[in-house]
Amino acid sequence: MKIRIYTIIVVTSLALMTACQSKKTDKGPLVANLNRVEFNELSSLPLKATDVSIRQHSIIIQMNPLLTLQTIDEEGIALYQGKRRLAHLPGRYEEIKIGQSSANSNRQFFVIALNQVTGYLDLFLIKGEQLSFLRSYSNLVNPEQFCINVNKDHYVSIVAIDDIGIATEVIAFDFTSNQSINKELRRMAVSPQAEACAIDSINQLLYVAEEDIGVWKYSLNAESDGSKTPVLMNKPLGSINANIEALAVRADRSLLISLSNGEILLSHHQHQISAKEVFEQNIEKLFIIDDQGTEIISAHQEQNSHYYSTSFTHKQQSDSIERNLVNQTENIQTIINIVSNNETDEVGSSGDAADDPAIWINPNNLSQSLILGTDKKSGLNVFDLNGKSRQKLKVGRLNNVDVFSSTNSQNTPPRLIAASNRSNNSISFFTVDKRNQVIFLSNIPTTLSEVYGLCVGQNDQDAWVFINDKDGRYQQYRIDTFKEKVNARLVNEFALPSQPEGCTFDPETSRLYMGEEKAGIWVLNVNSKSQSPEKIIEAGNGLVPDVEGMEIYRTEKEKLLVVSSQGNDSYMIYDLNQQLRTRLNFKIIMNIGKGIDGVSETDGLTVTSSPLPGYPAGILIVQDGRNRLPEQTQNFKIIDWRSIQKALN
DSSP: OOOOOOOSSEEEEEEOOEOOOOOOOOOSSSSSOOBBOSSSSSGGOOOOOEEEOOOOTTTEEEOOOSEEEOOTTSEEEEEETTTEEEEOOOOOOEEEEEEEEETTTTTEEEEEEEEEHHHHHHHHEETTTTTEEEEEEEESSOOSSSEEEEETTTTEEEEEEEEEEEEEEEEETTTTEEEEEEOOEEEEEEEETTEEEEEEEETTTTEEEEEETEEEEEOOOTTOOOOEEEEBBHHHHHHBSSSSEEEOOOOSOOEEETTTTSSSEEEOOOOOOOOOOSSSSSSOEEEEETTTEEEEEEEEETTEEEEEEEEEOOOHHHHHHHHHHHHHHHHTTTTEEOOSSSOOOOOOOOOEEEEEEEEEEEESSSSOEEEEEEETTEEEEEEEETOOOEEEEOOEEEEEEOOOOOOSOTTTTTTEEEEEEETTTTTEEEEEEETTTTTEEEEEEEOSSSEEEEEEOSSOEEEEEEEEESSEEEEEEEEEEEEEEEEEEEEEEEEEEOOEEEEEEEETEEEEEEEEEEEEEEEEETTTTTOOEHOOOEEEBBBBBBEEEEEEEEOOSOOOEEEEEEEGGGEEEEEEETEEEEEEEEEEBBBBBGGGOOOSSSSOOEEEOOBBBBBTTTTEEEEEEBBBBBBBBBEEEEEHHHHHHHHHO
16 A cells, blocks of 8 residues: 655656856856746746856856856855856855845845865855855854755844754844844754755745655744654655755745756645656756746756756746735734843753743842742742842742732731742742842642642732642632741632643732633632632633743733743733733744844743833743753743833834
């Protein structure tokens, strides 16, 4: 029985038309102008191409009917317009990749070349008729494969794959500052025997060809998990019966795959074409340029030093792509992008460790306020407002943490902190001493079998801890203190249908808001012993499970419920004064200028409207599930509330 694994295989080819060899001079171009063939449908293949013999170890990339970029044996890299050399930079470059910032008349090209002398990757910029050297990357030495990613309107990055299959992505150019930079974004394991790579910059996809295995696809979203998906496999898993020589992404986002037997395969989600013709010789390098509606393909056969080029219009395909992109934009345009202003030091424990933050406001000196963050593998981390680590209290597997207000309950000291402790199914209590040090007080046992989330609440008379279990149960404990001794008495129990975690209490209404991870948001009036939790927001429509952290941002005029929508790495803001009207859906993206990565897979969050140094409207603090730029253990990101207020308005 034939098992069909892949549905995106299309077979096509570039038929060759032999042309006269061009004369090779030291200062002249290596190839004549390409032969232009126009067509609108892929089924009109084969294409016509020029075939020119060139010098060994030279590369030509046709950028428009007149403009070519050429590496000339050991003479360096040069830009030609027709036969006129516009620019030349000396050096020895054998491997080269090119990316363009746009397909319009204002475009610029970024070129990455492997320096044969230093072993470093060098970055060049082509703008108009100018070719300029930008930077060498000594941290990317002699990679097995490399490719370039032009992330539209944001940055240019280099992906370099080493001999053991570790891909290092480095941000090389920041469009905001218009400067070349060198900031390692992340590392991820890809194919250990990479034969070729290519990047779809529109969809942020990395394609890697693995020797004897096939082609894999990885997400290049800066917050993705690095998982891979098969695209086209070698036999017996797939249909390929040859080695993969080169990859290139076309304007319609399909992937050109050159095989050692001379075939050129075209993988695409929409088309299946039966045409199959074979190159006279196998192609070992492929380059594609989108020249304002004309797609230009440059192909190289290294063994016999042959270069092929062809072009065709793709207006209908481009129009279709543009419509699809517009539709996608319309679907996501309500998600606003906001950047972090600062971040904490990493928590230290590897893997999924950081979970929930809280902030203790120092009533006597706001600048001495503290950020608290749980490490569910070791205990409680304490940071200053700049995110610098001050303390690590190894008291057990703390999951969630919350702080009692310093202005309410007469029975609670103004410096009390509570956390859920998974090591012994207890509530751990802490205080802040006069030296601004967090001190562990005691553990109060619960009768829950697997404690998870926690939040605190209080009014003028009472203070409570609400702690939940993975099975959905909640317990409400009344807290009393005498000097430094904490007493807790169980006063209520209730449950949600499935696993909860985040919760937050509104003292003005005595309402407890609770997240059910897979289902939505519930509310309970804790003053009513007979009342059961009521679901008020269903998951979906912006709130993508898991529903995680939540807290209320309150001022004299506003009361906003901020919720972590972990399923799509975003955050929802609901207006509690306007019947839970959705006010904002936002993501936290990379702040390249400050070297702070975006945020993904947030568990807990905290928010305050208290004015703090540098943050007159308060701050939002969120846990970051993937701490990158560079890759490190997890931490917490700090966002100026003014950025959110601007988006709200």
